[in-house]
Amino acid sequence: MQQFHRLQRSAKRITLLLLLALAACGKASPEQAVRKQVEAMQAAIDARDAGDIEGLLADDFIGNDGMDRRAAKQLAAAVFLRHRDIGAKLGPVGVELRGQGEAVARFSVLATGGSGGLLPDTGQVYRVETGWRLVDGEWKLLSASWTPNL
Incomplete structure (x- = not known):
């Protein structure tokens, strides 16, 4: 009987350790979370959803030439x-953490636009640097700058 209780306690400990390990695995690292937000931005572009793009931006977002959050949404809609047909194909994303709640993500992107033909009417490769801030547990795009690479 004593051996049964020891086995039962051991099983409970192992179960608790497994649950803790699974909980730790479920929480994305800051780098993974920023990459996920970059992917969400690409998905919003692919879905042609200016509202989803705006939802990823911090309230004090700033882009090229002083573009604010509202102007970014208007540019996307235009x-x-x-x-x-709009496309955004990302190159590898490098993430650099800066303190607890800030990060920089750098990547290249091939942006294409067209009228539905086989080949896009326009295309350009850009070097992009984005700044991210953790706001209420969610990474928001604080800044973005892009320069043509071709």
Whole structure:
């Protein structure tokens, strides 16, 4: 009987350790979380959803030439209206943490737009640097700068 209780206690300990390990695995590292937000931005572009793009931006977002959050959403909406087919293909994303709640992600992107033909009408490769801030447990895009690479 004593051996049964020891086995039962051991099984409970092992179960608790497994649950703790699974909980730790489920929580994404800051680098993974930023990469996930970059992917969410690409998905919003692919879905042509200016509202989803705006939802990923910090309230004090700043882009090229002083673009604010509202202007970024308007630019996205205008591009979506101009081009029936939009594409954004990302290169490898490098993430650099800066303190507890800030990060920088750098990557290249091939942006294409077209009218639905076999080949895009326009295309450009950009070098992109984005700044991210942790806001209420969610990474928000604080800044973005992009320069043509071709």
